[in-house]
Amino acid sequence: MSLTRQLGIEVPLICGAMYPCSNPELVAAVSAAGGIGVVQPLSMIYVYGHDLREGFRLIRRITDKPIGMNVLIERSSKFYLDRMKGWLDVALEEGVRFFVTSLGNPRWVVDRVAPLGGVVYHDVTERKWADKGLAAGVHGLIAVNNRAGGHAGPKSAAQLLDELTDLGVPLVCAGGVGDETAFAAALAAGYAGVQMGTRFIATDECGAHDDYKQAIVAATEADIVLTERVTGVPLAVIRTPYVERIGLKAGPIARWMLRGRRTKHWMRAIYALRSAWQLKRASLAGGAREASSKDYWQAGKSVAGIERVEPAGAIVRRCAAAAAALSASGTAPTARRRA
Numbered sequence: 001m002s003l004t005r006q007l008g009i010e011v012p013l014i015c016g017a018m019y020p021c022s023n024p025e026l027v028a029a030v031s032a033a034g035g036i037g038v039v040q041p042l043s044m045i046y047v048y049g050h051d052l053r054e055g056f057r058l059i060r061r062i063t064d065k066p067i068g069m070n071v072l073i074e075r076s077s078k079f080y081l082d083r084m085k086g087w088l089d090v091a092l093e094e095g096v097r098f099f100v101t102s103l104g105n106p107r108w109v110v111d112r113v114a115p116l117g118g119v120v121y122h123d124v125t126e127r128k129w130a131d132k133g134l135a136a137g138v139h140g141l142i143a144v145n146n147r148a149g150g151h152a153g154p155k156s157a158a159q160l161l162d163e164l165t166d167l168g169v170p171l172v173c174a175g176g177v178g179d180e181t182a183f184a185a186a187l188a189a190g191y192a193g194v195q196m197g198t199r200f201i202a203t204d205e206c207g208a209h210d211d212y213k214q215a216i217v218a219a220t221e222a223d224i225v226l227t228e229r230v231t232g233v234p235l236a237v238i239r240t241p242y243v244e245r246i247g248l249k250a251g252p253i254a255r256w257m258l259r260g261r262r263t264k265h266w267m268r269a270i271y272a273l274r275s276a277w278q279l280k281r282a283s284l285a286g287g288a289r290e291a292s293s294k295d296y297w298q299a300g301k302s303v304a305g306i307e308r309v310e311p312a313g314a315i316v317r318r319c320a321a322a323a324a325a326l327s328a329s330g331t332a333p334t335a336r337r338r339a
């Protein structure tokens with residue numbers, strides 16, 4: 001089934017979950033305009049201070065259109081996994097029927113969601129993870145490419161399309177799409193839809209600091225670098241004076257700990273806690289351009305297409321128009337079939 005019909009939306013455009021940038025007003029604005037916003041529960045609770053259920057209800061006061069939730073299924077912490085299971089139940093009780101899973105095996109999510117008529121899409125960076133996701137019963141795949149914001153994958157959008165296209169489920173392009181031209185190009189290439197993250201940070205509704213939004217507008221593709229120093233694995237960030245000074249590789253102790261069988265779990269936990277705090281601070285405080293700052297601003301290479309801070313709905317509407325023009329031109333047989 002097509003992505004738009006599966007999700008009950010008009011425009012095959014997902015506003016990807018973003019820690020620490022997804023706030024309920026942003027999610028609501030994208031869904032209200034005909035795309036679909038995805039709640040990031042950690043961002044909702046720990047960055048914006050909402051009880052999760054209250055956050056969903058706040059969104060519902062703005063729009064009754066479909067929304068999604070991100071389910072991070074990292075198994076290394078039982079405490080965290082239990083909390084995630086509780087959050088999934090809250091989301092289902094509040095009527096959410098679209099879930100985006102990242103990391104790990106999504107089977108328990110599918111088992112809870114599918115009997116209620118819900119849909120699960122799984123984030124993948126290569127065929128191996130796609131096969132695992134499909135074996136667990138997911139309904140679609142989000143192909144995270146090497147231009148994405150957040151944790152980028154190793155492959156290009158074209159390579160991922162080639163590698164995953166025969167799997168028979170809708171494929172969403174995540175990474176590098178910052179405007180309606182790139183959006184239409186992804187559909188024309190054969191993707192069923194697009195997930196954008198960075199583009200939606202530079203919007204009126206996003207709760208991030210204005211300095212961060214302006215840095216995204218000002219940045220060129222060459223300003224985006226991958227650093228291991230925040231989470232231990234490559235994370236796309238804007239090159240700031242601090243990033244320049246401290247370098248992009250994990251420090252020697254961290255590297256040593258990440259190699260050990262037991263110590264790697266501790267090191268990942270240390271990274272997770274530290275980065276959650278660090279990224280929250282950076283997103284809300286601004287000032288990462290100052291030489292004295294130790295903050296990181298996450299962004300992907302899609303900064304190239306981002307020229308101004310504007311309402312999220314305006315972005316969705318321009319993408320809708322570009323998709324309609326593409327269909328009318330008859331140059332996107334694959335996209336027409338799937339979107």
Ligand SMILES: Cc1cc2nc3c(=O)[nH]c(=O)nc-3n(C[C@H](O)[C@H](O)[C@H](O)COP(=O)(O)O)c2cc1C
Nearest residue numbers: 016017018019148149150175176196197198298300
């Ligand atoms: C600041 C930021 C935070 C992100 N956090 C998450 C997250 O918590 N969970 C997730 O699945 N993806 C996360 N992502 C990835 C996005 O959902 C999306 O796939 C990605 O941003 C697409 O690339 P783009 O930024 O070039 O549009 C994040 C991306 C950014 C830019």
